[in-house]
Amino acid sequence: MRTIRPAWLGATAVVLAVAGWIATELTARASMALPVLPLSSLITMGLIVVVCLFLGFKVRRWRDGKRDRHLDPLLAARTVVLAQACAYAGAVLFGWHAGILFDQLPTISLRAELGVIWHIGIMMAGGLVMVVTGFVVERFCKLPPEDMEPPVKPRDKREGHGEEEFA
Known part of the structure; x- marks a missing residue:
């Protein structure tokens, strides 16, 4: 199984940032609300992070030698x-909301309240927490390299140490 590739996470975030920016432009032209996840989705994101960390610590404890079970x-x-999956979902959420924030930056000075900007920032922070959790838990599950001696090379029969040749 391959490890998480930071380049793929970055590419995912960039693609979703463009998609978030386009979606914000389209919803603004249609006089619709911003396509931002509600703050209640932080509960789901938090549960995913907690379960991921719980299982990761379980594997890490076994890996570090506490093998009573x-x-x-x-x-x-x-x-x-x-x-x-947690890392990639975090990259998706971060990228999407970064695109929305990028679209909203020129209008910050025109806003009476900055609640929406804070909302977007909180969702981006939640995405980053998911990405970091994914990296950390994946490292928990990685087995350390074993200190193995190099295999003993079998001797060739032609070397003839103590062997008699028959004519």
Whole structure:
């Protein structure tokens, strides 16, 4: 299984930032509300982060030597997949809201209240927390390299140490 690629996360965030900017332009032309997630979605994001961290600490504890219980390999694999999904979902949320913020920056001085800007910033921060959590939990699940001695090379029979040749 491949590890999280920061370049792919960045590309995801950039693509979604462009999509968020375009969506904001289109909704503004149609006199609709900004396409921002409600603050209640932070609860869902928080639950995902907590579950991901819980499972990650469980795998990390086993990896660090506290093996009083058997660790199901499928649980460890699912934890890695959850960590990667958490990171990519965070990049999507961060990018989307960054595009909306980029569109709204010229109008900040015209706004009487900055509640929407704070709302967007909080959602971007939640996305960053998800990305960081994904990276950290993925590192928890990585096994350290084993200190193995190089394999002993078998001797060739032609070397003839102590062997007799028959004519």
